Amino acid sequence: MAQLDAIDRHLLDDFQHDFPLDPRPYAAMAKRLGIAESEVLSRLERLRQKGTVSRVGAVIRPHAVGHSTLAAMAVPPDWLEHVAEMVSGYAEVNHNYQRDHRLNLWFVVAATGRDEVQAVLDDIARRTGLDVLDLPMVEQFHIDLGFGLRWN
Amino acid sequence: MTKLDDIDRAIVIATQGGLPLVADPYGAVADALGLSAEVVIARLDAMQQDGVVRRIGVVPNHYALGYRFNGMTVWDVADDHVEEAGRRLCATGVVSHCYQRPRLLPDWPYNIFAMIHARDEAAATALVERLATALGPLARGHRVLFSTRILKKTGLRLGRQQGGGTPCSG
Structure with a gap:
């Protein structure tokens, strides 16, 4: 650091x-x-x-402009590299993480509208033959006032 | 919530990647949009009052600051208790985002997601314990999914054509 x-x-x-x-x-x-x-x-x-500061600017409430969802997939380990690369290749995917769970690929799809988001999920499901779980935000609890950094 | 008009949207899109690091950033944004700095400031102020803009400020990159343990904690809470659980998780002050999302049974029983960031596994575990204590019996079950790899993280890069949004602030 x-x-x-x-x-x-x-x-x-x-x-x-x-x-x-x-x-x-x-x-x-x-x-x-x-x-x-x-x-x-x-x-x-x-x-x-x-890279210590991502940006100085506004944090916009989810869905205030555009639509997004969190998607999850259980990708067989042998395919993970390939599928992860394919998913990251979509301009609409802005976060993509490998996580330690059977559902091992988690990504956020964001676009101007619900239909565009759905089209990306459908396309990924079609290309991989795998289920894509669609977990859109129902409610946001945290009023995001930032996150206190702990220096020690 | 007031509906965003075209000027609001243009300001959001122009600033989503960040304000320029110049002495009069609102003036620079205004120039690019053919507005005045006063209008840009007034619109951002109004959108902030309205909640469309959650906050304006320095957005740190947790990972670059050494917070390498990004944990997605997920909780199974009875639907009737979701509001209370969300309130308690936020009150701990250690979560950066907290959302209710749908259960997708049988694959996925968890309906509350709260993100934590820690520098090592022990610190992360301690944070999860704090959240579990805060929820007490409201939590019927939970998991923590650590990110083992960041495959893509580009933040706000939407709406070049006509609006866009972001689910998450990083």
């Missing part, structure tokens, strides 16, 4: 929500941290390039 100093940690921890809706938001952050606006920008750019 990359070395992060105290200011990096504050940038990561203290601004996961309530990012300033101010014409100069990074200047507002800089003021709180007691550093220059240019330093906030250069640090965020560095953290983003290193």
Whole structure:
């Protein structure tokens, strides 16, 4: 893991929500941290390039724009590599994880509408001859205010 | 919830990959859309009030920060108790996402999904214990599915044509 100093940690921890809706938001952050606006920008750019920060931006409520589902498949181990690669090949698949369960492939399909999502699930089922479990969100419980990082 | 209009959608799509790291990011977004910075800020504010925008902020990459143990905890909770269970899981403060999803019997009996992130297996196990304690007898059964491999994770890359969304914030 990359070395992060105290200011990096504050940038990561203290601004996961309530990012300033101010014409100069990074200047507002800089003021709180007691550093220059240019330093906030250069640090965020560095953290983003290193991959420590995915992005600075809005987290949109699921289904507010578009539709998505979580899909699961039980793929025979010998096929897993091939099927995983095929699934990842869809532009509509934005997360794809191998997990330690009989249902060993879990992926998120997101598209502009329900029909487009269904078409991808159907296509994967047809191409693999395997069942694709469709587990769309029924309700979201967590009001996502970010996630407190534990540094120790 | 107010319906999103075309301007709202355009702002969401333009910002879904992140705000530009320049001194006036809202102005930069506004320029690209032919709007004013004031309108972009006002729309984002309204969408946040409305809940369409959950939050605006720095989105850390848990994996890059050393949280290599990404656990999808799944719980079987009686339908009547789902709301209470969701509330309790969120109240622990250790889950990043918590959703109700349908059971698909007989393959899949679990109807609540809560994501945890830990740096090692022992820490992950401790978090699962906390969640189990929080739910108590509400949980009729549970499993933890650790990710053994990230095969793809691109985040928000939708709606280049006409809108898009994301289920998950990473």
